[in-house]
Amino acid sequence: MKTLRVPEATVTRMSIYSRFLERLDRNGMTTISSNEIADGVGVSPAQVRKDLAYFGEFGTRGVGYNVQTLLKYTLKILGLNQAWPLAIVGSGNLGQALSTSRGFNARGFRVACVFDYDAKRVGKRIGQLLVQPIAQFPELTRKENIRIGVIAVRNSLAQEVANIMVQSGVQSILNFAPITLRVPADMEIRNVDLSITLELLTFNVGLKAAQSL
Amino acid sequence: MKTLRVPEATVTRMSIYSRFLERLDRNGMTTISSNEIADGVGVSPAQVRKDLAYFGEFGTRGVGYNVQTLLKYTLKILGLNQAWPLAIVGSGNLGQALSTSRGFNARGFRVACVFDYDAKRVGKRIGQLLVQPIAQFPELTRKENIRIGVIAVRNSLAQEVANIMVQSGVQSILNFAPITLRVPADMEIRNVDLSITLELLTFNVGLKAAQSL
Numbered sequence: 001m002k003t004l005r006v007p008e009a010t011v012t013r014m015s016i017y018s019r020f021l022e023r024l025d026r027n028g029m030t031t032i033s034s035n036e037i038a039d040g041v042g043v044s045p046a047q048v049r050k051d052l053a054y055f056g057e058f059g060t061r062g063v064g065y066n067v068q069t070l071l072k073y074t075l076k077i078l079g080l081n082q083a084w085p086l087a088i089v090g091s092g093n094l095g096q097a098l099s100t101s102r103g104f105n106a107r108g109f110r111v112a113c114v115f116d117y118d119a120k121r122v123g124k125r126i127g128q129l130l131v132q133p134i135a136q137f138p139e140l141t142r143k144e145n146i147r148i149g150v151i152a153v154r155n156s157l158a159q160e161v162a163n164i165m166v167q168s169g170v171q172s173i174l175n176f177a178p179i180t181l182r183v184p185a186d187m188e189i190r191n192v193d194l195s196i197t198l199e200l201l202t203f204n205v206g207l208k209a210a211q212s213l
Numbered sequence: 214m215k216t217l218r219v220p221e222a223t224v225t226r227m228s229i230y231s232r233f234l235e236r237l238d239r240n241g242m243t244t245i246s247s248n249e250i251a252d253g254v255g256v257s258p259a260q261v262r263k264d265l266a267y268f269g270e271f272g273t274r275g276v277g278y279n280v281q282t283l284l285k286y287t288l289k290i291l292g293l294n295q296a297w298p299l300a301i302v303g304s305g306n307l308g309q310a311l312s313t314s315r316g317f318n319a320r321g322f323r324v325a326c327v328f329d330y331d332a333k334r335v336g337k338r339i340g341q342l343l344v345q346p347i348a349q350f351p352e353l354t355r356k357e358n359i360r361i362g363v364i365a366v367r368n369s370l371a372q373e374v375a376n377i378m379v380q381s382g383v384q385s386i387l388n389f390a391p392i393t394l395r396v397p398a399d400m401e402i403r404n405v406d407l408s409i410t411l412e413l414l415t416f417n418v419g420l421k422a423a424q425s426l
Contacts, residue, residue, distance in 0.1 A: 008413065009222075015412040079415030086411075093310035100306070103391055103408030108415075148414060172414045178316055188417050190410055195316030197405055198299075199228040200221065201361060201385045202292030202321075204401050 010051045011078070016041050017048070018074035019107075024067050033064035075108075085112035087141050087170070089161045090152030091121045091131045094176060098152060099126045112144045117157060134161075138168040147171040155179050162189075223264045224291070229254050230261070231287035232320075237280050246277035288321075298325035300354050300383070302374045303365030304334045304344045307389060311365060312339045325357045330370060347374075351381040360384040368392050375402075 020040050024032060034052070038045040052058055052070075055077050059065045075081050086104065088095050091114050098104050099111045115134045116122055122133045132140060141149070149165040151158050151173060158177035165173055172188035175181055183189050233253050237245060247265070251258040265271055265283075268290050272278045288294050299317065301308050304327050311317050312324050327339055328347045335346045345353060354362070362378040364371050364386060371390035378386055385401035388394055396402050 006416075011413055011416045012409055014416075015409045018412075077416065078412045079418055080412065084411075084415055093306045093313070097306035097310050098407070101407060103406060104411070106408065107412070109408065109411055147418065148411070172418050174410060174414060188414055190414055192407065192410055193228075193316060194311070194314060194405065195319065195322065196225055196228045197387060197403055198297075198317070198322055198361070199291045199293065199320070200224055201387060201401055201403055202297055203219075203224045203227075203290065205292055205360065205385050 006054050010054060013041075013043065013047070013051050014055075014074055014077055017051070018071065018078060018080075021067055021071040021074060022107075025071055029067050031064050032067055032070075034059065036064075080108040082108065084109050084148055085144050085146050086110065086148045086150055087113045087115065087137070087144070087146045088150040088152055089115045089134065089137070089165075090150075090154075090176075091116040091118075091124065091126060092152065095152040096126050098150060098176075099129065109148075112146060113140050115140075117153070134164070137164050141168050141170060149173050151175045151177055151181075153177065219267050223267060226254075226256065226260070226264050227287055227290055230264070231284065231291060231293075234280055234284040234287060235320075238284055242280050244277050245280055245283075247272065249277075293321040295321065297322050297361055298357050298359050299323065299361045299363055300326045300328065300350070300357070300359045301363040301365055302328045302347065302350070302378075303367075303389075304329040304331075304337065304339060305365065308365040309339055311363060311389075312342065322361075325359060326353050328353075330366070347377070350377050354381050354383060362386050364388045364390055364394075366390065 017037060020037065034048040035045045038048045055073065058070055058073060086109060088098055088111055095114060099114050104111055111129065113132055114126055114129050115132050115137050117134050121131050124131045147170060149170040151161050153161055155177050158175065158179055159181055162173060162175070162181045162183055166183055166187060173181070173183065173190070175189060175191045178193050178195070181189065230250055233250065247261040248258045251261045268286065271283055271286060299322060301311055301324055308327060312327050317324055324342065326345055327342050328345050328350050329335055330347050332346070334344050337344045360383060362383040364374050366374055368390050371388065371392055372394055375386060375388070375394045375396055379396055379400060386394070386396065386403070388402060388404045391406055391408070394402065
């Protein structure tokens with residue numbers, strides 16, 4: 001099969017289009033043009049058409065897109081035509097914030113278990129879930145068919161948690177610890193470094209200041 | 214002045230190079246080649262050279278880069294040659310996680326105040342800080358010269374918080390509420406949607422599954 005090379009920015013925009021289409025669908029809208037999608041999410045119409053073209057031909061010239069059909073395609077493209085139970089390791093402030101986050105409990109995602117190393121935290125309730133001991137990770141994640149693990153522990157534990165995830169058959173990791181983890185090449189891993197987002201802000205503020213000189 | 218058009222991915226990589234250089238500098242390394250930078254952060258040497266070229270000529274052919282000089286340039290480019298005190302509004306799990314995050318308290322960033330609407334939370338201690346009432350936002354942020362505001366409240370309060378930030382002279386906003394905020398065009402705003410990162414993961418896992426058919 002031909003390997004698709006889809007830019008990450010396109011995938012991110014597909015998420016945004018998909019959420020927008022979800023809203024339209026809820027509001028009973030049935031067709032939409034690329035110009036209206038562009039307007040609704042704040043990118044150019046050419047960009048919308050270019051992004052969608054990576055994945056095939058969806059619209060009808062002069063008629064636009066069927067909202068439900070395009071929504072279904074975007075969900076399929078994003079791998080969201082199936083359920084994605086998640087396991088979070090770490091039940092501190094970040095783990096708790098993620099466990100109860102709407103984004104983490106929507107669009108096919110569902111926080112199915114939360115684990116901790118700290119015996120004092122095990123057994124505590126977070127929303128509907130009880131914090132489980134890390135030793136239970138392999139058994140519980142297999143039982144729940146979990147393929148995404150979220151690392152929300154302190155740096156010194158992060159590599160050990162990654163190893164446990166690899167050994168337990170988790171396929172992908174979302175890592176919030178600001179360190180580089182060693183995982184097998186076939187493991188899908190994504191690091192979330194919140195301070196890099198801050199630096200994007202200061203870059204732009206600094207740039208504007210420089211340009212107003 | 215000519216407007217620079219630097220891709221966001223380049224700015225993100227500048228953050229990554231800059232952290233890597235910081236580590237080298239701490240370890241006493243004085244010069245480095247673009248190949249070594251590429252190796253250290255996991256991108257191609259051509260990408261490193263292309264990224265740095267947006268900002269000028271830094272290296273000497275055959276010698277490479279002086280670590281301290283290049284580090285200083287990257288910090289300046291990222292706007293980090295100055296202090297950036299932050300104000301966080303919202304002292305729930307997310308606000309607390311951010312307040313004590315190493316990323317939020319490094320490289321020129323420092324969480325200077327945390328505010329909340331909830332009288333029951335005001336006065337509580339988070340690390341070195343006491344949670345302040347939201348009514349104090351204009352006065353305290355002016356006193357602390359805060360130019361970055363972080364929104365970590367529930368959706369229904371997020372627009373009101375953004376308005377308060379605009380009125381108080383904050384220049385940029387990092388918004389964790391998964392809604393679109395209306396702010397003046399000259400306000401630098403960046404939305405952090407953690408679930409979009411999840412969809413990047415599922416897109417790639419789905420793609421791999423499709424390609425192995």
